[in-house]
Amino acid sequence: MSLKNYTAKKKRNLNYLLKSMKEYKTCYLFLAPYAIVFGMFICAPVVVSIFYSITYFKIFEPPKFVGLQNYINLILGDDVFLTAVKNTFIMAAVTGPLGYLASFLFAWFIYELPRYLRAFVTLVFYAPSISGSAFMIWQVIFSSDSYGYINGLLIQLGIVERPILWLSDPNYMMATMLVVILWMSLGAGFLAFVAGLSTVDESLYEAGLVDGVKNRWQELWYITLPSMKGMLMFGAVMAITQSFGVADVTTALAGFPSTDYAVHTVVNHLVDFGSIRFEMGYASAIATLLFLTMILCNKAIQKMLARVGT
Amino acid sequence: MAKSKSNTSGMKRVLQVRRRRANRSRGGDGFIFTILAAFGVFFAYPLVYAINNAFKPLNEIFLVPPALFVKSPTMNNFADLFILMSRSWVSFSRYIFNTMFITVAGTIGLIVFASMGAYVVSKYPFPGSKKFFNLVVTTLMFTGYVTAIPNYLIVSGLGWVDTYRSVVIPAFAMPMGFFLLKQFIDTIPDTLIEAAKIDGGTEGWIFLKIIMPLIKPAWLTVMIFSIQALWNARASNFIYKEQLKTLPFALGQILGGGIARAGVGAAVTLFVMIVPLAAFMVTQSNVIATMANSGIKE
Known part of the structure; x- marks a missing residue:
C-alpha cells in the first residue's frame, strides 16, 4: 500500500460521500430546521458545560483551566459526593427497573380494558405526573406527628407507640423517598407505551392466533413487545433519566440538605x-460524571432489549 | 390433515375476535381489573385532593388531620383569586396571553421541526443520519440544571433576553420529542413510502399526507409533553419585563403571600393544572381513537 494509493482511496471515499450527500439533498433540507435549533440550544450548552468541567469557574470571573482537578477533588476529597453517589445508585437501581416495568404493565393492562374506559384510566395513572407539585401531599401522609396519615394509622392499630419520623429519621428516609419516586414514575415512558400499544398492527394478532398463540401473555411476548421495540427503548431512556435525576422530591419532602445527607442525591x-x-466548574464536573454513568446504563439496556421476543 | 384441522379451528377463533378479543380468559380479565383498581386509588389520590382543596373553605383547608373530600364546597377561593388578580400592576390577562402564546407557538414549532427531521432520519440512510440520532439520544440524558448557565449565555448573546423568542425557539429543540417521533416513524413500513413514490408523490406530499396522519398518536403524545413543559415555564432566567412575564411566574408571586393565602393557593394549583389536564384528556381520547382506524398495514 503506497501513500499515493491511500490518498486516492480517501479521495474516492470523499467523492462517494459527497455524491451520496447530494443524492439525499432533500433529507438535509428536512432535517436542517431541527438540527440548527438542536445544535444551538441543546448541543452547544452540553459541550460548553463539559468544557467548564475542566476549569475553575465562578460565574463572575472568567474560567481558569485546571485540568482534572475538579474530578480529583470530587472523588478523593468530597465525602458528601460519595454519599450522594451511593444514594443515587440505590434510588436508580430500585426505581429505574421497577418504574419501567410498572409503566409498561399498567399501559398494557389499560390497553386490555374496553375502549371507553381507556382514556379515563390512563388519566388516573398519569395524574401524579401531570399535577405538577402534587407530590407535596406526601408530606401530609408521612407527617412526623401523630396527625400524619400513616403514623395515625399505625398508632391506632397499636403497631407503634410513638410516631415515626418518616422524613427526618435516616433509618426510614430512603424507603419513604422510594415510595414517592415510584409513585411519580409513570411519566413520559408510560404515555409512550400507551400510544405505542395503539399502533401495533391488529392483523398481526390475528395471524398470531392462526399460528397458535395460546394466551395474552404469549401474545405479549411474541407479538406486542417485538412490534414496539422503539417505544421500549424510549421508555428505558426515560426511566434512566428520571431515576438518576431525582432532586426536587428529596428537597421538597426531606429538606435541603436532608438529615445526615441520608437522601442527598x-x-x-x-x-x-x-x-x-x-x-x-465543579458543578459541571458532577454533571459530566452523572452523564457518563447514564450513557453506560443506556448501552447495557440497549443490549438487553435486543433480546426481546426471541 | 392434522394441520388443516388446527388451521380451521384457528380461523374460527379469528372470527370470534369481533365479539370478544381472542385468548382472553375471564380470570385474567378479573386479575387486571383488580390490579388497576387497587393501584388506581393510590395514583389518583393527589388529583382528587387538589381538586377538592380548591373548593374547601379556609377552616376545612386547615383541618387536622386533613380530609380528602370537601364538606361544604365554596367558590370563595376563586373569588379571592380574581380579586388579587385585578389588583396586579400588569393586567392579568396579559400573563395568561403570554403563557398561551409561548405554549402554542413552542408546541407547533416542535411538532413541525421534529417530525420533519425524524422522518428523514428514520427512513433514509443519508450520511450522518445515524450519528445525528445517537446525538439526540445522548442529549436526552443531560440534566437541565447545569446547562442553564450556558443556555443563558447563548440566549443573551443572540440578544433574545426579554423576548418571547428566548422561550419559544429553544422549545423547538426538545430532544424527547424528536426521539419519540423517530421511534414511531420506524414502525411505518418502507413499502408504504415506496408505493407512494411510484405513484408520483413528492417528499413533502408523502410527509404531509402519509406520515403525519399515521403517527398521530406520537405527535399528540409529544404535544402533551410540550404543553406541560411550556405551560409551567417560569422563564425567570430570560424574561425580566413585567409585561412579558408568564402565568406561573405571576401565580408564584401570589403564592408568595404564604399561609394567609392558602385558600387562593389551592385555587391557583387547580387553575394551573386545568390546561395540561384538558389537553391530556382531549389528546388521549384521540390517541386511543386513532387505533380504531389507523391499522398500519403493508
Whole structure:
C-alpha cells in the first residue's frame, strides 16, 4: 500500500460521500430546521458545560483551566459526593427497573380494558405526573406527628407507640423517598407505551392466533413487545433519566440538605454547587460524571432489549 | 390433515375476535381489573385532593388531620383569586396571553421541526443520519440544571433576553420529542413510502399526507409533553419585563403571600393544572381513537 494509493482511496471515499450527500439533498433540507435549533440550544450548552468541567469557574470571573482537578477533588476529597453517589445508585437501581416495568404493565393492562374506559384510566395513572407539585401531599401522609396519615394509622392499630419520623429519621428516609419516586414514575415512558400499544398492527394478532398463540401473555411476548421495540427503548431512556435525576422530591419532602445527607442525591449536590455556591466548574464536573454513568446504563439496556421476543 | 384441522379451528377463533378479543380468559380479565383498581386509588389520590382543596373553605383547608373530600364546597377561593388578580400592576390577562402564546407557538414549532427531521432520519440512510440520532439520544440524558448557565449565555448573546423568542425557539429543540417521533416513524413500513413514490408523490406530499396522519398518536403524545413543559415555564432566567412575564411566574408571586393565602393557593394549583389536564384528556381520547382506524398495514 503506497501513500499515493491511500490518498486516492480517501479521495474516492470523499467523492462517494459527497455524491451520496447530494443524492439525499432533500433529507438535509428536512432535517436542517431541527438540527440548527438542536445544535444551538441543546448541543452547544452540553459541550460548553463539559468544557467548564475542566476549569475553575465562578460565574463572575472568567474560567481558569485546571485540568482534572475538579474530578480529583470530587472523588478523593468530597465525602458528601460519595454519599450522594451511593444514594443515587440505590434510588436508580430500585426505581429505574421497577418504574419501567410498572409503566409498561399498567399501559398494557389499560390497553386490555374496553375502549371507553381507556382514556379515563390512563388519566388516573398519569395524574401524579401531570399535577405538577402534587407530590407535596406526601408530606401530609408521612407527617412526623401523630396527625400524619400513616403514623395515625399505625398508632391506632397499636403497631407503634410513638410516631415515626418518616422524613427526618435516616433509618426510614430512603424507603419513604422510594415510595414517592415510584409513585411519580409513570411519566413520559408510560404515555409512550400507551400510544405505542395503539399502533401495533391488529392483523398481526390475528395471524398470531392462526399460528397458535395460546394466551395474552404469549401474545405479549411474541407479538406486542417485538412490534414496539422503539417505544421500549424510549421508555428505558426515560426511566434512566428520571431515576438518576431525582432532586426536587428529596428537597421538597426531606429538606435541603436532608438529615445526615441520608437522601442527598447527585443532582442535589449539583444544584448545591451550581445554583447556591456558583462553582460552575465543579458543578459541571458532577454533571459530566452523572452523564457518563447514564450513557453506560443506556448501552447495557440497549443490549438487553435486543433480546426481546426471541 | 392434522394441520388443516388446527388451521380451521384457528380461523374460527379469528372470527370470534369481533365479539370478544381472542385468548382472553375471564380470570385474567378479573386479575387486571383488580390490579388497576387497587393501584388506581393510590395514583389518583393527589388529583382528587387538589381538586377538592380548591373548593374547601379556609377552616376545612386547615383541618387536622386533613380530609380528602370537601364538606361544604365554596367558590370563595376563586373569588379571592380574581380579586388579587385585578389588583396586579400588569393586567392579568396579559400573563395568561403570554403563557398561551409561548405554549402554542413552542408546541407547533416542535411538532413541525421534529417530525420533519425524524422522518428523514428514520427512513433514509443519508450520511450522518445515524450519528445525528445517537446525538439526540445522548442529549436526552443531560440534566437541565447545569446547562442553564450556558443556555443563558447563548440566549443573551443572540440578544433574545426579554423576548418571547428566548422561550419559544429553544422549545423547538426538545430532544424527547424528536426521539419519540423517530421511534414511531420506524414502525411505518418502507413499502408504504415506496408505493407512494411510484405513484408520483413528492417528499413533502408523502410527509404531509402519509406520515403525519399515521403517527398521530406520537405527535399528540409529544404535544402533551410540550404543553406541560411550556405551560409551567417560569422563564425567570430570560424574561425580566413585567409585561412579558408568564402565568406561573405571576401565580408564584401570589403564592408568595404564604399561609394567609392558602385558600387562593389551592385555587391557583387547580387553575394551573386545568390546561395540561384538558389537553391530556382531549389528546388521549384521540390517541386511543386513532387505533380504531389507523391499522398500519403493508
